Amino acid sequence: MNSIVMASPDRAFLPPVVNVQSLSRRFGNGPRVLDQLNLNIAHGEFVALLGHSGSGKSTLLRTLAGLDPVTEGNVSRPTEISVVFQESRLLPWKKVWQNITLGQDNATREQALPVLEEVGLGHRVDAWPLTLSGGEAQRAALARALIREPRFLMLDEPFAALDALTRLRMQELVFALWQRHKSAVLLVTHDVDEALLLADRAVVLDAGRIKVELPISLPRPRRHADLEFERLRSTLLRHLGVQ
């Protein structure tokens, strides 16, 4: 299946911070889960990755994160990366500030505090993870990602387990953090509206290949009610085979 590039965004002319070339992956003797995939992400670009369950989104993200080996093809990306998953993955026996500085030698509570304040968790710096709400736990996960000042931030369905209102708040937070920190972002999501609210570009994966790349040049802040938003939603849903 050929990849369809629907327009050429300005950022495409900047050097990529992530470069994936002919990346293939199979598990055992199974079919290719990633199939000669090519993808560039520009400095500071926000890319949303969509696709049906099993299309290879998490496998791609895990490969980019270095959690899965590159067995066929090439991947280059910065060393300063962070990943946020659907579950916060906080260690229950460590306080919130200790969780977000985990792995950083000599890190102090004072260093953790401003980052926790930035994600709206300044009042929970000494809390135990099990006392956090789902939204708070994901805020802590974001703080843990940001304190490393990543040049490339990967988000694997980070809000999928949250209620609708919390999800909206988290989307606003991620948008604000992205504007402030200017790292490149790859967001895996099943939510077309989330992609349209946040991303510069939506990439639809199908059977391990990029089926369509859709630049989203809507002005920000974005509104669901805009006609162009509606049009892009229909286009994306059509490519996902929903409409």
Ligand SMILES: Nc1ncnc2c1ncn2[C@@H]1O[C@H](COP(=O)(O)OP(=O)(O)OP(=O)(O)O)[C@@H](O)[C@H]1O
């Ligand atoms: N460790 C593994 N061993 C064997 N097969 C795997 C493994 N990890 C993933 N797969 C298979 O690879 C395919 C792609 O999985 P992947 O998790 O990347 O899809 P996805 O697009 O992220 O799906 P979802 O939206 O449901 O999370 C699936 O068929 C899955 O069963």
